Amino acid sequence: MTKRTTHFGYQEVPVEEKAARVADVFHSVASRYDLMNDLMSLGIHRLWKRLTLERAGVRRGQSVLDIAGGTGDLTLKFSRLVGPSGRVVLADINASMLNVGRDKLLDHGVGGNVEYVQANAECLPFADNTFDCITIAFGLRNVTDKDAALASMARVLKPGGRLLVLEFSKPTHQLLSKAYDEYSFRLLPRMGELVANDADSYRYLAESIRMHPDQETLKGMMERAGLERVEYTNLTGGIVALHRGIKL
Amino acid sequence: MALTPVLLLACAEKTFNSLLARDPAAPGRLRRLAGKRLLLRLERPSLALLVTFHTQGLGLLHAPQAEEADADAVVEADCEALGSLLAGESLEHLMFSGRLSLRGQTHLLEATRELLMDLDLDWEAALAEWFGDVPAHSLAEGLRRFARFGLRSQHELRTDLAEYVFEEARLLPGQAQREVLRDHLTELEVATDRLEARLARLQRKLDARRREPMT
Numbered sequence: 513m514t515k516r517t518t519h520f521g522y523q524e525v526p527v528e529e530k531a532a533r534v535a536d537v538f539h540s541v542a543s544r545y546d547l548m549n550d551l552m553s554l555g556i557h558r559l560w561k562r563l564t565l566e567r568a569g570v571r572r573g574q575s576v577l578d579i580a581g582g583t584g585d586l587t588l589k590f591s592r593l594v595g596p597s598g599r600v601v602l603a604d605i606n607a608s609m610l611n612v613g614r615d616k617l618l619d620h621g622v623g624g625n626v627e628y629v630q631a632n633a634e635c636l637p638f639a640d641n642t643f644d645c646i647t648i649a650f651g652l653r654n655v656t657d658k659d660a661a662l663a664s665m666a667r668v669l670k671p672g673g674r675l676l677v678l679e680f681s682k683p684t685h686q687l688l689s690k691a692y693d694e695y696s697f698r699l700l701p702r703m704g705e706l707v708a709n710d711a712d713s714y715r716y717l718a719e720s721i722r723m724h725p726d727q728e729t730l731k732g733m734m735e736r737a738g739l740e741r742v743e744y745t746n747l748t749g750g751i752v753a754l755h756r757g758i759k760l
Numbered sequence: 761m762a763l764t765p766v767l768l769l770a771c772a773e774k775t776f777n778s779l780l781a782r783d784p785a786a787p788g789r790l791r792r793l794a795g796k797r798l799l800l801r802l803e804r805p806s807l808a809l810l811v812t813f814h815t816q817g818l819g820l821l822h823a824p825q826a827e828e829a830d831a832d833a834v835v836e837a838d839c840e841a842l843g844s845l846l847a848g849e850s851l852e853h854l855m856f857s858g859r860l861s862l863r864g865q866t867h868l869l870e871a872t873r874e875l876l877m878d879l880d881l882d883w884e885a886a887l888a889e890w891f892g893d894v895p896a897h898s899l900a901e902g903l904r905r906f907a908r909f910g911l912r913s914q915h916e917l918r919t920d921l922a923e924y925v926f927e928e929a930r931l932l933p934g935q936a937q938r939e940v941l942r943d944h945l946t947e948l949e950v951a952t953d954r955l956e957a958r959l960a961r962l963q964r965k966l967d968a969r970r971r972e973p974m975t
Contacts, residue, residue: 621816
């Protein structure tokens with residue numbers, strides 16, 4: 513009998529191993545995740561997240577689920593937007609990332625309307641039709657079964673709710689694509705080694721980005737998961753794309 | 761291109777929050793405003809901005825879909841009116857002249873203006889973070905002396921220049937002379953108006969006599 517496999521960066525690994533391997537990567541980088549994000553993206557990841565926040569259109573009193581919320585950048589802003597009558601759930605499969613995020617949010621004085629849940633995006637532990645808005649920023653590519661994760665997110669969204677997926681994608685210009693490859697496979701692992709003393713994890717990040725579906729494929733996957741009016745915006749020449757779909 | 765407005769807003773937010781962090785009075789004001797939100801709708805350029813307040817500063821978010829219920833106060837104005845408001849023009853005057861419309865908690869706009877315009881920045885503390893307390897105090901004292909010298913010099917220069925122009929070289933009339941001249945011109949204007957009215961009356965009389973039949 514042949515084992516079912518999936519990609520882990522450029523490697524093929526048994527399906528049941530991927531989550532543990534991804535978890536190892538994030539355990540390794542959790543403490544320096546924010547610093548590395550700033551270095552790797554030259555701070556632009558903050559603008560990508562700001563745009564996600566704008567497109568989310570979150571209002572007072574709404575409930576928001578921030579999946580793979582990591583160190584809580586989006587949760588912090590969402591908690592201020594929904595106010596004390598609203599609710600934000602920061603979910604991450606990785607306990608280390610969740611701990612870093614919780615500490616950071618507590619340091620910022622955020623507490624009352626934020627909950628922390630260690631959960632796998634493929635089988636979210638929430639009732640159907642629970643959230644007005646769900647975001648997953650730079651997390652979907654690490655999920656083993658992306659279709660199951662998107663279906664799970666669609667399930668817990670309220671009718672009229674929106675799902676926003678912010679993720680690395682395919683650059684739209686040939687020249688930019690080449691420069692980006694050079695950066696990802698040569699410079700990024702070196703930076704990872706210097707700052708986080710972990711070149712392999714950052715090599716995995718670069719490889720996982722290349723293995724992630726492109727803009728149109730992800731749009732199709734979201735539509736198949738039951739979301740409608742799916743649209744996407746290319747950011748920074750398509751290096752990152754913001755997809756948004758609505759559950760009707 | 762989608763990121764340019766986002767970048768501008770992020771820079772504005774960062775600047776405001778950095779300045780607020782330097783104002784010793786800001787934490788108290790922010791505590792009173794925390795949790796409130798102000799929706800600013802600019803007409804030219806068309807822009808909807810949601811300003812949220814929290815204890816550490818404020819947040820700026822482009823919110824074209826925001827509804828009035830999402831905010832505690834809604835301000836509609838054009839850039840010029842907003843500039844006038846920030847420059848200190850009375851809110852009532854702007855509202856009654858129809859240049860600015862405000863709905864909801866009206867005091868929120870006044871409180872926001874106070875927060876941003878009455879900033880009293882503690883530059884010495886900022887310098888101390890870089891250079892240490894004693895060098896920062898010496899540097900700040902030097903800068904204060906230099907600023908005082910600059911202000912005094914500017915005042916003296918203005919006085920000396922005025923004295924030369926008005927009193928010594930008599931290139932321009934002084935304030936008192938200008939007022940006397942203005943009074944004389946006003947008198948002349950009134951007298952000319954009177955004369956014009958008399959002439960008009962005489963003209964009417966002459967016209968009436970010409971039209972009367974010869975007896």
